[in-house]
Amino acid sequence: MSEAIEKRIVDEENVARVRDLLQCMERGDEEGAREIVDELANVRETTLYQEVGKLTRELHDAISAFGMDDRIANLAEHDIPDARERLNYVIAKTDEAANRTLTAIEESLPLCEKLESESGDLHARWQQFRRKELNIDDFRELSRSLEAFLAEQHQNAGQVRAHLTDALMAQDFQDLTGQIIKRVITLVEEVEANLVNLIKVAGLPEREQDGPKEHDLDGPVIPGKETASTVSGQDEVDDLLSSLGF
């Protein structure tokens, strides 16, 4: 029997009781009237107990469903701390890679600068020789310089190559950190799904979504996530500043 029909029957019964009550009172039948009033109170109490019983059963079901799903407890106890460790590892790996690359570059730059300046100097002197502007002593000196330059540059080129290889190898973090971050994204999705379920079980009313919490500092803007309050790129910063008189 549907609840609506049930309710209509109860209502009709109550209406009949009230009519009887009225007739009893008109007749001056006090005892009859008291009986009917008791009956009405009784109906009210029964309905109340039924409602409380229903709520208790729902609460019981919800609690047992919640308890059976120990995945949530597992997420909080194990998976979240694990994800935190993994993300810290990502920071460590990217930091290490950036520093290793920077070291390789910093060690290569002086070698390149030396090549640039010495080759420029030798080229100028070679041009003098081609224009027959060098005497025999100058030429001997140029010849010695050239020999030393070639020997040194041969060695330096080997060093630069080793540094470049090191910078290349330092990029191997991408594969590892990429895999780790993907796993953490999967975890975040699972936590999200569980939170949604939790909200459904707890029966919290759905409310208007609050906007994202305002932070003091937002950090880097992710492409596609720009908002009206952020600028995208240096050009817009420059425009904004020049509008302020900069």
Next chain:
Amino acid sequence: MDKNMKILIVDDFSTMRRIIKNLLRDLGFTNTEEADDGTTALPMLQSGKYDLLITDWNMPGMQGIDLLKAVRADDKLATLPVLMVTAEQKREQIIEAAQAGVNGYIVKPFTAQTLKEKMDKIFERVGA
């Protein structure tokens, strides 16, 4: 621009300090020093004679914006040119930095060319 000018680079990430230091070196500025946040930077600025401060915004301890305000509030440092290099791109933050008296604002990631342009502009104004 005086290539011997003394520059303080403030950023909590050592890699970013190294990148800025190398870019400056490439532009011919080799007289650079480093600090990892405002708390370390401020005493350095007060005791040493610096010609330019390049600072990040978001740092533990004292943030870049507070360092900028402290510099402007200090009689001896008030006119020190300050270039902010940061990932913060909110309009209100850029305006806040401008109002606090920043001389240039660069958003990360940036190029060597941008750094050069902003430095040229700062010293063009300071010289004028």
